[in-house]
Amino acid sequence: MLTKAISAVFGTKNERELKRMHKVVDKINALEPTISALSDDELRQKTDEFKSRHANGESLDKLLPEAFAVCREASKRVNGMRHYDVQLIGGMTLHEGKIAEMKTGEGKTLMATLAMYLNAISGKGVHVVTVNDYLAGRDAELNRGLFSFLGLTVGVIYSQQPPHEKFDAYRADITYGTNNEYGFDYLRDNMVFSKDEKKQRPLNYCIIDEIDSILIDEARTPLIISGQAEDSAHLYALINNIIPRLKKSDNEEDNKNNVAEDFWIDEKNRAIEISEKGYEKIEKFLIEVGELGEKESLYSPARLPLLAHVQAAIRAHHLFIKNVHYIISEDNEIVIVDENTGRTMPGRRWSEGLHQAVEAKEGVEIQAENQTMATTTFQNYFRLYDKLSGMTGTADTEAAEFKSTYDIDVVIIPTHRPIARVDLNDQIFLSKLGKYQGIIREIREITAKGAPVLVGTATIEASEELSYLLDQAGIKHNVLNAKQHEREAEIIAQAGRPSAVTIATNMAGRGTDIILGGNWQAEIEDLDALTDAQKSELQSQWQARNEAVKAAGGLHIIGSERHESRRIDNQLRGRAGRQGDPGQSRFFLSLEDDLMRIFAGDRVVSMMRAMGLKEDEAIEHKMVSRSIENAQGKVEARDFDARKSLLKYDDVANEQRKVIYGQRDDLLEEIDLQESIKAMHHEVYNALITQFVPVGSVDGQWNIDGLEDEIEDAFGYYMPINDWLDADRRLDEEGLRAKIIEFAITHYQKKRESMGEQNAARLERDFMLRNLDRHWKEHLTQMDQLRKGIHLRSYAQKNPEQEYKRESFDLFQSMLGAIKSDVVQDLARVHIATPEEIAQMEEERRRQAEMMRLHFEHNDMGLEGEIATDESRPRATQNVQRITVSLGGAVPSMPNLMPNGHANTNTNTSMDTNQSMTDVGDTAETQNTDDVFIPANINRNAPCPCGSGLKYKQCHGKI
Structure with a gap:
């Protein structure tokens, strides 16, 4: 109540932000007559003027009004598009390191050019992040002419790009690419052996398109560079044969009451639990086939990898569904489907043996597992930028998470024209078939008026089921899912034609607007050598179609089920009603939908069944709608907690990652490593000596023979310590340490001189880098294993998070010691x-x-x-x-x-x-x-x- 009262007097925070920015918009508009009077050359020279002023101390904030006015005028001349006032506000939001929530069709791509231009003036580079390569290339080409006119360069990065091209792309003033490619380039840059091989510059300013998709939906997706590990294909094939023999329990209660079958599934958390009966059955099978000894247990430490294979196989069979989570490609490979966008992700593989288990399940070739060599998360990578901003049509529902995780505020940008879309009440059916029949009736009704329909489905499987039923009903339609992604642009371009019916998985085609009446410019591009008269005729035909579709009510959105996140539902709704166009949206649900079945609760189901509805009858009820919203809220809260938990653990690894990558950078930059090598000799030999000559001990406690043998075994040369003691009986522990270390350093210095300064320096740097990389790789594996089992500490009344921090620190310290020891050993053993x-x-x-x-x-x-x-x-x-x-x-x-x-x-x-x-x-x-x-x-x-x-x-x- 108090918050509402304060907002009524002072306005909401968003309203205050908009009011502040409107004052700057007035300044930009006041400059327009002056800037418009400049010639092309004078306008172009403004960029050099801004760079000079900034170099002399003028801040980008002070340059903003004039720079925005210049960018707007250049856009008018080059692209024929003038930024609206609301787009100027959006540009300011991006420049200030905030998220601009701007509705679909309001011109986010054009809006972003303002912040890109202003921040490129610093010369430190601007990174623009998109969700796929197509959008990165498209947006770069759309804006290349504008930025070239203003004297700025544009680059695009992509996978498998030649190194020199990628290097040049990162040196451009503005660089476009996908979130994955930026992240992987960061990891690869921290695996190079020369600073000249690095591609990225220091991370300065970043604009993320569809920021909610990248920083929320993909936040739990670690980026990992890995090398091939031991081949276990035979094990996956073997264990795959066990799964059909295992029986699944219907619920968790059976397990708690010890009446469970072999395993049960937690659908809410996408996890599986194996019962004692299940373990016994699995062990018996593995003993029969010779993979487990008669008295061995799956619980034994040596057999934990085998247990992981079994768990992966059960998950593959019962939690990962063909045409929902993956498809089988024409090359007979398992290709992952992004659950949030419906797009396929070729070349990507699940880790922890899951991908191999799915391959075994589907009977395709089982490829080798991988071992982690470098890893980070999107959460930690994007927090490395000096300034981070983003734009999307749906961010407000996740504003709290953006603030707590990334310290970014969300500003809701007003639309240029009022939204005319009407969001109709959900219709709820008893069964999936009844729901589909309701959707078909709605499609017939809407298309009869001449309006286009876009049907959003959650999975490929659902899109194909609905497509089959539409075929049976004689309704012509296009299907856009992961299997038809090559035709995405073509299908989306014409999805707004009169009476067109398009089925699309989730947000496939996101980033491309559906134009009412169809996209006449795309039509022209498909036809060759058209005259101006023919082009004019095509435009006139489109104009007539556009008016007809508007008169029929605009684009009609049908959601075939609710997504777990309200934000994804809002994204689907947002495809209609762009720039003040008319439109409608409605969701069709059934009690068999996953969200309803798992989260909505028994009360809703009981109420609907008690009403005696027929299969093809629907109800619209506030209680049901409220239950659905509550269910979505529960899922969103659960997912937020999971992302927070991931970040807590990854923050520990991130601090270690910063130390290691910082050391790598120092090694690449340093010309002379001799002092570092000497320090390593002191530390390594001191630790070794202490094992045989304890600190503060007397000669009777020393094991000199053991020390001599250990030095010879470890470093490959003989050190006559006994001879020194025979020659000098007064040599105490402290003096002996100094003499041993001095001898070791002198031994290496002689070897170094024989190599020559240049060769020795290269050798030292190489040994240090390679040992650091090798041990870091092994450390990542240890950290991964530690994290998998750390939750068990809670059973011992210990805080898993604190235990993880403590043990990971111990592992890190051990790793640093091992790196130094191996470097000293390697340098001692090198032979000319x-x-x-x-x-x-x-x-x-x-x-x-x-x-x-x-x-x-x-x-x-x-x-x-x-x-x-x-x-x-x-x-x-x-x-x-x-x-x-x-x-x-x-x-x-x-x-x-x-x-x-x-x-x-x-x-x-x-x-x-x-x-x-x-x-x-x-x-x-x-x-x-x-x-x-x-x-x-x-x-x-x-x-x-x-x-x-x-x-x-x-x-x-x-x-």
Whole structure:
């Protein structure tokens, strides 16, 4: 009540914001006559003038009125479009780092050019983020002429783009791309071995189109670059055979009362639980097929991966549905469908074995799993920008989340013309079939008047069911879903023609307006060599169609079911009534819809059944509508909590990520690493000495023989510590430490001098980068495993979040120590080849090349020349006592310098199984076999020193 009273006196916060911005709009409009009088050259020179003024200290805020006036005038001259006052307000909102909620058809693309132009003046770059490559390319081309006229450059980034093109695109004043590509480029930039290989500049200013889709719907989707892990295809196929034998319980209560079948499904949280009976049945099967020992349990630590396979298989069979969550492509591959947009996402894969389980379920080829090499979330990536803004038609319902997570306010921009759309009451049916019959009746009624109809469905499956029924009813229509995405622009362009019927999954086609009467300009583009008279005739025909459709009531939206989020429903409604056009919307629901079945409650169902409705009869009732809204509110609150929880845990990893990426940047920037190397020697040797010579101890407590052996094993050279003690009986613990560390540093300095300064510096940087990357990769796997089981700490009355922070910090500290230890060991073991050894290696290389040719021609392992990963491989120093490097010419390729023989893997991207996916990256490095030194006593089961990732007996030691 108090809030309402205050708002009545002072206005809402949104009204106060709009009032403040209207004053600036008046200033911009006052400048219009002066700016309009400028010639094209004078207008173009304004950009250089703004850059100069900004460089001399004038803020962008002070430049805003004049810059907006210049951009508006340029748009009039180049594109024939003048920004409305409400678009000026939207541009100011974006510049201030806020979200502009602007209804469909109000010109968000044009509005954004104002903020892009102003912020590009700083020269630091503007990133524009769209939901797909099509929109990124389209918007870039739409605005390229405008920005070129104003003296600014435009770039577009996309997957598999040549490196030099992507580098140039990021150096443009304004860069367009998808959220995924920006995120993956950030991760890839933090895996490079030279600062010149980095693509992105420091993250300055970002405008996200459809910001709710990216920062809310995809917030739980981590971006992951991964390499191939161990192949477990046979296990997935084997476990897939178990699932049909398992029986599903109807509800959770059975499980609580110990009368459950083998498992039950929690549909609200998309989770599965296996009962004790189920575990026993699964264990019995695995023992029968030899995957589990007679006395082994799925609960045992060594068998937890097997348990994960089983859980993934059950989820694949019962929670992931064909034509809803995925489709099978023409290439016989599982392709994920985005549940929020209905679009397919080729190249992406679910992680944690889920994708492989779905492949096994559908009987397609099971591809290898991946191991995480680098990861972040959209939440943490976009918070790296100095200034973040966005635009959408539906943000107000999530305003609280935007504020709490990203510290961004939402400003609702008024429409240029009043909204004329009428939102009709929902109609609720008993069954899905009755609902579809009601939809068909509505379509007949609306199209008979000459109005177009857009039917929104939640899944591909629903769109195909409805399409079949429309065919049976003799109603012509177009279907737009993930299977017809190539025709998206064509179908959407003509969806506004009189009596046209279009079925679209969710928000497929989002970002493209449906024009009443059809898109006559798209029609012209499809026809060749039209005369001006023919074009004029087509426009006249469109004008007549446009008037006819308006007279029939405009575009009619039919929602075939409510989405879990009100925002998605509002997006569907928003396709009608653009720029003051007439339109209508109505949702058709049934008690069999997932939202009604899972969340609406028994009261609604009981009431409807008690009314004795027939299958094709519907009711409109406030109580039902209220129950649906309450159900949506529950789901939205649950999803918000899930995103908050994800962010809490990822914030821990994010702080560690910043440290590691900061260290990488320092390594790439630093010319001289000698001081860092010396510090590492001090730390590593001190830790090692303490194991054998405790701090503050006397000589009777020392284990000098053990210390000498450990130094020789770890660093590959002998240190005569006993001789020093024999020569100087007064040497105490502190003096001994100093002498050992001094000897170690001197030993390395001599080796360094023999390499030459330039070669040594490259070697040091490479060893440090590769060890950092390798341990970070292993650390991410450990963090992932820790997080999966951390919720169990609550059973011990411990706070899982606090436990995760504490243990992840311990893991991080251990990782940093291991990195330093491995760098010092690698540098100690590096060996400079003599001329005789170089000649021997040349001969060995020729022999190996012949062997490898035969190996690839007669590959009996089915590898077809692929490079396997080395994640489970022990450090090669356990078997190889040194790595031989030829420095006769240029330093060999860096993979050959690694004593550990670690090969770079193909980079993939994947995401967690809430919304998890994998995207094939665009870099693939293979190991160069130059300068491989094969020790005479190498174990045949040891990793091959060439770094291929194969065992020695399967590679260079193959017989």
